Amino acid sequence: KAGVTQTPRYLIKTRGQQVTLSCSPISGHRSVSWYQQTPGQGLQFLFEYFSETQRNKGNFPGRFSGRQFSNSRSEMNVSTLELGDSALYLCASSGKPGSGYEQYFGPGTRLTVT
Amino acid sequence: GESVGLHLPTLSVQEGDNSIINCAYSNSASDYFIWYKQESGKGPQFIIDIRSNMDKRQGQRVTVLLNKTVKHLSLQIAATQPGDSAVYFCAESRGNTPLVFGKGTRLSVIA
Numbered sequence: 482k483a484g485v486t487q488t489p490r491y492l493i494k495t496r497g498q499q500v501t502l503s504c505s506p507i508s509g510h511r512s513v514s515w516y517q518q519t520p521g522q523g524l525q526f527l528f529e530y531f532s533e534t535q536r537n538k539g540n541f542p543g544r545f546s547g548r549q550f551s552n553s554r555s556e557m558n559v560s561t562l563e564l565g566d567s568a569l570y571l572c573a574s575s576g577k578p579g580s581g582y583e584q585y586f587g588p589g590t591r592l593t594v595t
Numbered sequence: 596g597e598s599v600g601l602h603l604p605t606l607s608v609q610e611g612d613n614s615i616i617n618c619a620y621s622n623s624a625s626d627y628f629i630w631y632k633q634e635s636g637k638g639p640q641f642i643i644d645i646r647s648n649m650d651k652r653q654g655q656r657v658t659v660l661l662n663k664t665v666k667h668l669s670l671q672i673a674a675t676q677p678g679d680s681a682v683y684f685c686a687e688s689r690g691n692t693p694l695v696f697g698k699g700t701r702l703s704v705i706a
Contacts, residue, residue: 485638514693524639524684524696537693571638583629584694586638 483508485574485587493593499560502590506553506574512536513555514584515547518569527570530555531578559592567594607703614675616700618668618685625687629694630659630670634681642670642683672702680704 486505494500506513515527526539530549547557553574559566569591573584608614620628626647631639645652645659645668652659658671668685682701686694 516696523698524686526693526695529693537691539693573638578691583641583644585641586631588636588638 485572485585487570487572487587487590489590490588491591491593493595494562495595496562496564498562499558500562500592501556501558502570502572502592504555504557504572504574504587506555506572507576507585510574510576510585511553512575512578513549513553514573514575515555515557516571516573517541518571518589519567524571527557529578536578562594564594567592604698605701605703607705608675610675610677610704610706612675614670614672614679614702616670616672616683616685616702618670618697620666620668620685620687622687622689623663623666624689626690627688628659628661628668629686630657630668631684631686631696632679632681633684633699639684675702675704677704677706 488503512531514529516524518524527541528535528547529537533549544560549555569589571586571589573586575582575584629644630642632642633639643654643657643659645661650661656673660669672679680703682699684696684699686696688694
């Protein structure tokens with residue numbers, strides 16, 4: 482069974498631009514969560530989607546948004562990029578909604594904002 | 596406020612020895628705990644999880660211990676191997692709230 486895939490793996494953007502990251506969950510998984518990982522803040526929850534509905538949202542500004550498609554693939558968007566948005570963005574999928582179950586992570590997208 | 600943290604940021608062990616990575620949590624209502632391993636350039640990899648109705652759970656070469664009295668979680672790795680070198684994260688949640696991750700402990704295995 483293929484794991485969670487994320488594209489692109491690396492991305493360099495300029496301040497003020499916007500970016501869209503993509504995540505394909507494990508086949509059959511309908512829950513997708515997004516996390517931001519930085520050396521200073523560690524892993525922080527962004528949002529969770531299940532069956533195309535956002536179930537939970539972390540404490541991030543409105544510039545961070547996401548969506549999920551009917552095939553469970555998910556995208557997250559960051560608008561008006563800031564230097565502090567440079568991070569590893571991780572996607573995780575699970576067979577069930579909520580955090581009380583195993584989540585399987587993808588390799589992440591490394592975003593650098595200059 | 597609630598937090599999940601690790602006592603030591605780094606841990607060095609000799610190959611073949613047992614490793615113990617500790618984690619403290621402050622929310623007594625947390626009912627699910629999970630350990631992840633993250634190698635350089637990769638996403639976190641699930642190791643083992645435990646629910647609050649258990650004190651101990653074993654996997655292949657790993658054991659997770661949960662002490663709810665002192666709100667402490669530990670991961671024990673038996674016969675540590677060079678491939679175990681990585682950053683280890685504990686995470687906790689309660690109900691349907693999102694996972695809260697600790698900062699991580701870097702495990703270095705000395706050959």
